[in-house]
Amino acid sequence: MLLAININNTETKVGLFRGDSLEAHWRLTTTPSRTPDEWAATLTSYLAQEGRSTQEVRAAVVASVVPPVTQGLCEAVERATTVRPVVVDGRSRLPIKLDVEEPLQVGADRILNTLAAAQLFHRDTIVVDFGTATTFDCITADGRFLGGVIMPGIRTASDALIRGTAKLPATELTPPTRTIGRRTDEAIRSGVLLGTADAVDGRHRHGRARESRRATGSRDRVGPPGPDPHRVALRRHRAGPEVVADSRALNPWRRWGYRVLPGDLFSYVLHTRPAEWPIMAGHAALGYVLAVGINGVVRGAWLPQALLALFVWVICLNGGTLAINSVFDKDEGDIGYLIAPPALPKHLLAFSLVLLAGGQGLAFALPPAFRVVYAVCFVMSVLYSVPPFRFKAVAGVDWLINMWGFGTFTPYAAWAATGRTLDVGHALILLAFCPLFAGLYPLTQLYQMDEDRRRGDRTLALLLGLRTSLGIAIGSVLLAFALFVWASAVLHMTAWPLVVPLTAWLAVLLPWYRRRDGLPAVAHQRGMYRALGAWALTDVVVLLLFAR
Numbered sequence: 001m002l003l004a005i006n007i008n009n010t011e012t013k014v015g016l017f018r019g020d021s022l023e024a025h026w027r028l029t030t031t032p033s034r035t036p037d038e039w040a041a042t043l044t045s046y047l048a049q050e051g052r053s054t055q056e057v058r059a060a061v062v063a064s065v066v067p068p069v070t071q072g073l074c075e076a077v078e079r080a081t082t083v084r085p086v087v088v089d090g091r092s093r094l095p096i097k098l099d100v101e102e103p104l105q106v107g108a109d110r111i112l113n114t115l116a117a118a119q120l121f122h123r124d125t126i127v128v129d130f131g132t133a134t135t136f137d138c139i140t141a142d143g144r145f146l147g148g149v150i151m152p153g154i155r156t157a158s159d160a161l162i163r164g165t166a167k168l169p170a171t172e173l174t175p176p177t178r179t180i181g182r183r184t185d186e187a188i189r190s191g192v193l194l195g196t197a198d199a200v201d202g203r204h205r206h207g208r209a210r211e212s213r214r215a216t217g218s219r220d221r222v223g224p225p226g227p228d229p230h231r232v233a234l235r236r237h238r239a240g241p242e243v244v245a246d247s248r249a250l251n252p253w254r255r256w257g258y259r260v261l262p263g264d265l266f267s268y269v270l271h272t273r274p275a276e277w278p279i280m281a282g283h284a285a286l287g288y289v290l291a292v293g294i295n296g297v298v299r300g301a302w303l304p305q306a307l308l309a310l311f312v313w314v315i316c317l318n319g320g321t322l323a324i325n326s327v328f329d330k331d332e333g334d335i336g337y338l339i340a341p342p343a344l345p346k347h348l349l350a351f352s353l354v355l356l357a358g359g360q361g362l363a364f365a366l367p368p369a370f371r372v373v374y375a376v377c378f379v380m381s382v383l384y385s386v387p388p389f390r391f392k393a394v395a396g397v398d399w400l401i402n403m404w405g406f407g408t409f410t411p412y413a414a415w416a417a418t419g420r421t422l423d424v425g426h427a428l429i430l431l432a433f434c435p436l437f438a439g440l441y442p443l444t445q446l447y448q449m450d451e452d453r454r455r456g457d458r459t460l461a462l463l464l465g466l467r468t469s470l471g472i473a474i475g476s477v478l479l480a481f482a483l484f485v486w487a488s489a490v491l492h493m494t495a496w497p498l499v500v501p502l503t504a505w506l507a508v509l510l511p512w513y514r515r516r517d518g519l520p521a522v523a524h525q526r527g528m529y530r531a532l533g534a535w536a537l538t539d540v541v542v543l544l545l546f547a548r
Contacts, residue, residue: 014027
């Protein structure tokens with residue numbers, strides 16, 4: 001494993017990597033008076049808290065802008081891990097060239113910022129890092145570091161203003177609600193935060209990179225200047241690493257999409273979250289396979305109806321619902337299944353309603369049961385997303401809507417498209433996915449609890465707490481499998497294959513429950529992905545057992 005250490009003036013960030021995966025990370029106060037023994041004890045303690053041994057560290061790299069700390073921390077790393085760390089500076093052999101007059105004077109933070117931008121974007125880039133100092137650095141598409149601009153950081157400027165004046169008060173740097181402050185503290189926040197935002201926009205306009213992007217440190221943003229001058233200040237209050245690229249040129253898929261559908265047309269498509277379509281289609285298709293059996297799938301039984309149902313359910317209903325979410329959420333950062341969302345198109349709300357209503361119209365080409373379940377979910381979607389109802393913001397109600405809408409109604413819709421009457425046994429199977437999703441839903445929020453708490457969000461996991469969330473997950477999974485067993489009895493089928501996915505679920509949830517209080521956020525995130533794997537295994541076993 002690789003231990004990466006970034007020593008800045010205020011904080012020292014430590015990350016533990018396995019390949020490209022960040023396994024754990026910590027923030028420490030940069031203290032020049034701390035001895036190598038104290039640093040070594042601290043690193044050893046943090047590794048132990050993550051269940052890691054210092055002997056697992058096979059390489060270490062240090063980037064520092066605080067020379068008095070560098071040597072002591074390097075000694076500490078070598079003492080704790082027996083690995084001599086590599087120190088990044090102007091002499092390091094890197095795939096970029098420092099094309100400046102004094103390359104040895106360039107700070108490691110600026111070197112690594114521009115190196116990251118070069119590796120990510122391969123084009124002319126301006127990198128902006130908001131720290132104790134705010135730095136603007138330019139790197140070309142062929143990897144030449146051209147230099148940059150250094151100005152006081154947001155907090156540094158605010159502190160200097162307060163120290164240098166007699167009556168100006170210390171002020172929390174929250175985003176101002178207006179440019180012209182009506183109170184002294186509001187005027188300070190406007191000057192410091194919006195002044196920094198304007199500085200970023202000004203440097204961008206005068207920079208050499210024609211198609212530049214902005215990049216920031218561990219709590220900041222990579223991307224083009226947005227139309228909102230408050231954006232820099234707002235982004236500072238989002239925790240955790242974040243990279244948001246130019247939404248129209250993020251990857252080849254985006255670039256191709258905007259060539260085929262120019263202007264804002266492809267933005268409408270992106271806000272229906274195409275990345276979620278396979279997940280929704282897969283869970284819906286489970287109902288079709290249960291209805292016609294595996295042999296029926298091979299013969300293509302009811303295939304046209306099933307394909308139309310998938311289009312209506314996945315694109316019209318689910319896509320329309322997610323697009324409405326975008327309209328009323330107004331998120332600036334990454335959202336579910338959409339990294340770096342494009343600006344909201346002007347008519348996105350109307351587009352969403354056309355999708356939803358159009359889907360209801362197309363539903364009349366399918367059996368009556370499909371029309372009814374679509375209408376029910378249409379109403380649920382509006383109640384979920386649109387003010388004044390907006391039940392997605394009501395913890396508990398959002399849980400109920402999702403467990404029924406995704407858990408049970410989604411596979412039932414594909415079943416209903418075949419026109420087959422739902423018997424008791426298969427009804428129990430579809431019903432079982434309701435508590436199964438009820439168990440999964442809070443697990444998707446556990447690793448974000450600290451961030452949600454800082455933002456003031458009232459998620460289900462925060463209301464329930466860690467212990468209760470995991471307890472509900474275990475109980476819900478057991479209830480789901482009890483329903484699967486009941487279904488097997490009604491259908492006169494053996495239930496023993498269900499032991500396999502049930503064991504997979506319990507192997508995830510029981511250790512998670514026992515160790516819950518000592519786990520970091522990254523471990524909760526790993527638990528969520530393991531639970532998703534158990535869900536996928538459940539789908540496979542259910543199909544093999546019941547789709548005959």
